[in-house]
Amino acid sequence: MSLLPHPATEEIQLAEVLRALADPVRLEIVDRLSREGELTCTGLGSEVGLHKSTMSHHYRILRESGLTLTRQEGRRKFIRLRREDLEKRFPGLLESVLDALERTGPQG
Amino acid sequence: MSLLPHPATEEIQLAEVLRALADPVRLEIVDRLSREGELTCTGLGSEVGLHKSTMSHHYRILRESGLTLTRQEGRRKFIRLRREDLEKRFPGLLESVLDALERTGPQG
């Protein structure tokens, strides 16, 4: 039940994925999603300390790049990584980023 | 032969590498370097069609991020990818990007 626009797996663009990953806030979002699985917007925003509209902006970039999938349930939206889709489209790419995040953390 | 400032392998930062890759011009530079090996600045700039100072700007971002190594020889500078260093620091990351570039090209 996803009302929001997501790119199909074959339509995911490398440059857009890399651009979406090239921001420390979004890297931290991706890091948390990889460790904690599916999260709501408020669940994600609670530890970041930015305005909710700023977070919404980042969710959109992540979603439109193809990195995340957003599912609506009631008035909440659950966000998760599209790990399988990205593995099909760009094998090893997301997983190596997640591995790098585990090694050095979002700031390293 | 004074060497330019390059980060040590352990000092390469994930966010900086991703930011360096998040530009279509730099992605094309990385693509050409991966297919043709070591190239000079003019060799790289010949097919891109941007001003040489603009290219110089991109070379610096790539070098300072840790993606490339620049070696001076006479009045020319040779640029190549730091594939082994990056493999040590972030296993699979650069190689998966290069693989993605081979599949879809710098614009896909």
Added chain:
DNA sequence: CAAAAAGTTGGACGCTCATCAAACTGGCTC
């Protein structure tokens, strides 16, 4: 020594982007 060749640097311009605040939308609850 003068001129060319290969890049770099600094300034300027326009555009994008991250951020916040306020208003808005759709869904739930009392």
Added chain:
DNA sequence: GAGCCAGTTTGATGAGCGTCCAACTTTTTG
């Protein structure tokens, strides 16, 4: 239905970035 809840959208602001041009440095060549 009134009011709250979870996010989004719009507008404004300030910082950063990609690009070009001109001037500069360094190295090679005539």
